[in-house]
Structures are given as C-alpha cells and as structure tokens.
Amino acid sequence: VQLVESGGGLVQPGGSLRLSCVGSGFPFSSYTMRWYRQAPGKERELVAAIASAAGSTNYADSVKGRFSISRDNAKNTVYLQMNSLKPEDTAVYYCNVVRRSVNYWGQGTQVTVSS
Numbered sequence: 001v002q003l004v005e006s007g008g009g010l011v012q013p014g015g016s017l018r019l020s021c022v023g024s025g026f027p028f029s030s031y032t033m034r035w036y037r038q039a040p041g042k043e044r045e046l047v048a049a050i051a052s053a054a055g056s057t058n059y060a061d062s063v064k065g066r067f068s069i070s071r072d073n074a075k076n077t078v079y080l081q082m083n084s085l086k087p088e089d090t091a092v093y094y095c096n097v098v099r100r101s102v103n104y105w106g107q108g109t110q111v112t113v114s115s
Contacts, residue, residue, distance in 0.1 A: 021095030
C-alpha cells in the first residue's frame with residue numbers, strides 16, 4: 001500500500017488549496033479514504049472521510065462548510081478542497097486508509113495559513 005499526497009503550501013487567510021492523494025497497491029475504489037491533520041504540539045485529528053462506492057462523506061466540525069472531500073476512483077485519487085482557510089488550519093495533512101486492520105499513511109503535506 002502506498003499513499004502519496006501533494007498540493008500543500010503557503011496560503012493567506014481566506015485562501016484556498018486542493019490536496020491530492022494517490023493510492024496504489026490496494027483496490028482503491030473499495031476502501032473508505034480519510035484525511036487527517038496534525039498541528040505542532042497537537043494530536044493527529046480526523047478532518048474528513050469519504051466512503052468507497054456510494055461516496056458518503058463526513059467532516060470534523062471545525063471544517064464543515066469550508067472543506068470538501070471527493071474521490072476519482074478511475075485515478076485512484078482522493079482530494080481535499082480547502083476554502084476559507086484559517087491560521088488554525090495550519091498543519092501537516094495526511095492521507096489514510098485502513099486495510100486488514102492496518103493503518104496506512106502517506107508522507108504528509110504541509111499546509112501553512114499565514115499572512
């Protein structure tokens with residue numbers, strides 16, 4: 001299993017970014033995909049999740065209405081569209097899949113929201 005994130009960077013408050021995560025080594029379309037984030041000195045927290053086929057989604061309260069998770073199973077890719085970014089969204093963002101009770105993580109992508 002391999003997960004590779006991209007799309008992070010430095011953005012001003014109120015700006016937008018789109019993160020991507022490409023999965024390989026497993027049947028991508030069959031698995032729920034998740035985005036987590038970890039800010040300095042804080043625990044890793046679940047940001048958003050999207051189910052496999054039906055594509056139902058759920059979000060942390062802190063990002064509802066601002067972030068949107070989606071997936072393209074033909075491209076083995078999950079996205080996180082982040083709008084109205086706030087300084088408190090600054091963190092390393094990780095893609096996650098749980099397969100056979102094992103958590104797999106990408107290398108993470110840094111998102112910094114600052115003026």
